[in-house]
């Protein structure tokens with residue numbers, strides 16, 4: 543049985559992601575066009591990588607493949623030695639449950655409270671007292687503790703995205719995939735979401751892949767991968783210089799409730 547990234551342990555280290563020769567063709571009219579076209583990348587454990595590219599570059603397609611939400615037509619994806627593209631249905635669902643997903647308009651259920659939305663990804667397993675405590679703690683960390691009982695439908699878009707960040711962290715993911723997480727937000731809310739992601743990355747040491755078409759957003763990552771027409775374009779020389787090796791294991795800035803040593 544494959545272990546989903548991050549489940550069962552605090553992610554002091556993130557998942558290692560190795561993508562080789564990835565191809566995904568999608569229909570455009572009567573023809574299939576490669577949205578991801580022979581792409582190979584390695585993201586080291588605990589790295590924070592930005593995928594930067596214009597609209598249509600293939601960022602979302604790639605993120606969906608990395609998260610096991612879609613299957614490639616060719617190529618391989620290894621996440622912590624799990625061949626994602628080969629996982630059968632139930633194992634794929636199990637794998638996905640251990641990944642933190644964040645999208646531009648992250649879907650919260652309007653008729654559930656902020657707290658219940660955070661708990662939702664783990665509701666298939668036993669939600670015990672410590673899981674509820676962890677959800678409350680995560681809401682505090684995204685400065686939404688005071689809104690825990692409010693229905694998601696009554697929250698502003700910035701507040702909703704902060705709850706979505708807490709929800710993405712509930713399974714203690716070793717891999718977080720954030721696709722335009724600050725898109726569509728006012729600049730203060732956008733800055734707050736990016737700060738929260740950076741803080742969680744520093745605190746938990748998970749691997750973080752952030753897709754964006756905004757170079758200023760991408761600049762917060764420690765490595766930039768430029769994407770265009772489904773392939774990687776060479777980094778500019780300044781970016782190559784800026785590229786940092788994967789970080790050493792980071793000290794945890796906070797304890798996860800129920801996991802204090």
Ligand SMILES: Nc1ncnc2c1ncn2[C@@H]1O[C@H](COP(=O)(O)OP(=O)(O)OP(=O)(O)O)[C@@H](O)[C@H]1O
Nearest residue numbers: 568569570577596597598599600601602603604755
């Ligand atoms: N469901 C789909 N069916 C057919 N073609 C699709 C589908 N989703 C995406 N595409 C096409 O695949 C290519 C890559 O799209 P993708 O959404 O991955 O780009 P993106 O970089 O995420 O763009 P954006 O910045 O606008 O979100 C585009 O040409 C797009 O039209």
Ligand SMILES: [Mg+2]
Nearest residue numbers: 601602603721
């Ligand atoms: Mg996209």
